[in-house]
Amino acid sequence: MEKDKKVVVLTGASGGVGAALSVFLAEKGYRLALHYNEHAIESVPEGEDVHYFQADLRDSEQISAMMDAVLAVYGRIDILINNAGISRNGMSWKLDEEDWSESILINLTAPFLLSQKAIPVMRSNGWGRIINVSSVVGQTGFIGTSAYAASKSGLFGLTKTMAKELAAFGITVNSLALGYMDTGMITGVSEELQEEIKKQIPLKRLGTTDVITTAVEFLLSDGADYYTGQTLNLNGGLH
Template identity: 40%
Template sequence: MTRIALVTGGTRGIGAAIARRLAADGLRVAVNYRGNEAAAEAFRRDTGLSAYRWDVADFDACQAGVREVERELGGGIDVLVNNAGVTRDAMLHRMDLRQWREVMQDDLDAMFHMCRAVIEGMRSRAWGRIVNISSVNGQKGQFGQANYSAAKAGVIGFTKALALESARKGITVNAVAPGYTDTDMLAGLEPPVLEAIKAQIPAGRLGRPEEIAHAVSFLVDERCGFVTGATLAVNGGQYMA
């Protein structure tokens, strides 16, 4: 039986790498995106995979989006990768409510919305894999990212709780906490800033999206049913819990 996987924020960066890897692993893969039509069209053209547009910060849109994917792919979603997220960096004494709420909605609320949309189907089929993308900064904190660090730490706590609730139903729930990775999110940094980041990483380099995708591939594998509630750090040694 071919499993169906859904990757949120899946048309660029880490999400696109995850989608490509899961497709190469033999899964039927769909991705979600919010607004970048050019990137979505390029992803569809390059991969042949389906990309669906909705806002993961909208609970009802997630319910409708999941139903659309299941209807078009002809089955329930077996694998969910919650990858979508944003940053709105500022020191707390300068952070406004919009910056706080946007990160909470896109990085934490969205995970609840998507898990809620698929969990009943997974429970009824007695099988599922959920992987939530956290961050090294959710583990160690980061200057100027009280909102992002809080949201990504929340991802880890949510993952552990849902893992406990789901284990006897054949559903594993795990997190991957990437370190600084070579994606568009870092592309706008000034070279001195980027070099300072690399200097903090024992491996001496940024991660590659494909390395994050490899970790996700391991966690969703059929043979990985005894790993649940875990946070897999992929950060070049920058933080060791």
């Protein structure tokens, strides 16, 4: 195993976007620490350069234990991709407090805590990349998504602040604002509503995971070392 191969921690590796990113990163030769919550869906086989780690991202102790386990296996963390997310839908005046709290915990607090664990290691290496996967809904809002929109919007502020704090240490922090993709949460949306969504997108179609992997490849490249605190809007022109 090449000791200089970078280690990626990817949360939500069992979901549609996470699975696509797992395959892409494995093909690019990264060493992978792939997170799952309850059920590991092995998009790439576990082996010397691929390990799966379970953690409930609502629990700070499990987050800390998972990151310690990653360091025990690989001895380093170079890249953190905060991809895991949930959506608890409901009109703002009807949404349960539990659904609100769970959305904030998984979508916003977990990326913060994961970053806290990764940053000291990245600082000691003088290099690091943090990518927060957010959503166009956090920019525009959408009926029935108050908790999801608030949590994803919070990622933009977290990204900009950490980017300024970490710039002196060779660590960049950026976010992806995903539009409506053809995998992931969209699978729970009816065909009729999907067609209505497509009509609102200037390009008149859902995005593919290739759009996401292309953006990630750029952010991880040497050519992106001057690119920090930014949001890549992957939305087909929807604003």
